[in-house]
Amino acid sequence: MPVSVSGLAYTYGTGALAREVLKDVSLTAEDGEITIITGPSGSGKTTLLTILGALRSFERGQVSVHGSELGQTDRKGLVEARQRIGFIFQRHNLLKSLSVYENVESGLHLLPESDPEMNRIRAQAMLKAVGLGTRGNDFPSTMSGGEQQRVAVARALVRMPDVIIADEPTAALDAESGLLVVTLIRDLARKLGCVVIMATHDERSFFAADRRLHMENGRLRRLDT
Numbered sequence: 001m002p003v004s005v006s007g008l009a010y011t012y013g014t015g016a017l018a019r020e021v022l023k024d025v026s027l028t029a030e031d032g033e034i035t036i037i038t039g040p041s042g043s044g045k046t047t048l049l050t051i052l053g054a055l056r057s058f059e060r061g062q063v064s065v066h067g068s069e070l071g072q073t074d075r076k077g078l079v080e081a082r083q084r085i086g087f088i089f090q091r092h093n094l095l096k097s098l099s100v101y102e103n104v105e106s107g108l109h110l111l112p113e114s115d116p117e118m119n120r121i122r123a124q125a126m127l128k129a130v131g132l133g134t135r136g137n138d139f140p141s142t143m144s145g146g147e148q149q150r151v152a153v154a155r156a157l158v159r160m161p162d163v164i165i166a167d168e169p170t171a172a173l174d175a176e177s178g179l180l181v182v183t184l185i186r187d188l189a190r191k192l193g194c195v196v197i198m199a200t201h202d203e204r205s206f207f208a209a210d211r212r213l214h215m216e217n218g219r220l221r222r223l224d225t
């Protein structure tokens with residue numbers, strides 16, 4: 001199974017300040033499949049996504065991402081796991097001092113096969129795929145929110161990740177741009193065969209889901225799609 005979680009629990013803080021925000025969470029996701037997680041603010045969605053994305057370590061439960069057991073791996077293992085994961089966040093995640101090309105290419109620098117000329121070709125192809133083939137030399141500040149988010153999608157996907165983690169990717173967008181971004185994520189994920197796990201409050205994104213989960217007070221349950 002490409003992504004599988006079982007019995008995951010997570011607590012912020014210790015002692016009297018301890019707060020358990022994930023309780024016995026289990027889920028599975030297949031390649032090419034889109035899982036959408038909904039749930040009230042503070043229910044634990046971002047916490048779960050940061051664990052799945054190897055950005056946060058945990059002590060209780062099993063999390064396996066394409067064969068890596070994240071709970072048993074050391075810092076180096078987490079860094080390696082992270083290279084097979086693409087992240088898309090709500091906003092403010094492009095570097096303003098870098099051009100669009102450079103932002104997208106930043107997704108490639110850590111790869112062993114990184115090479116400036118090849119990186120530019122891959123960045124250009126991915127920008128074209130998100131409809132921004134002519135904007136590579138522009139800077140993020142000259143683009144709309146929807147265009148910037150499409151650059152973020154290109155950056156997450158340019159290294160052909162096995163898994164895409166998206167945390168409210170449409171929250172800062174208008175209806176039309178949000179729809180475009182979710183459609184792009186879905187179509188590219190299907191084409192590349194990667195797993196997508198996306199938290200969203202945006203009902204207009206639900207159409208893209210193969211599987212819907214709902215988080216409430218740290219517990220995750222399946223909704224019928």
Ligand SMILES: Nc1ncnc2c1ncn2[C@@H]1O[C@H](COP(=O)(O)OP(=O)(O)OP(=O)(O)O)[C@@H](O)[C@H]1O
Binds near residue numbers: 042048
């Ligand atoms: N670094 C932290 N230290 C302590 N508590 C935290 C920390 N980060 C989050 N929390 C708490 O954990 C709970 C879950 O937060 P989380 O960010 O996972 O929720 P969420 O479902 O993503 O909410 P939202 O929809 O608002 O983004 C919240 O009550 C939050 O206050």
Ligand SMILES: [Mg+2]
Binds near residue numbers: 045046047167
């Ligand atoms: Mg959140």
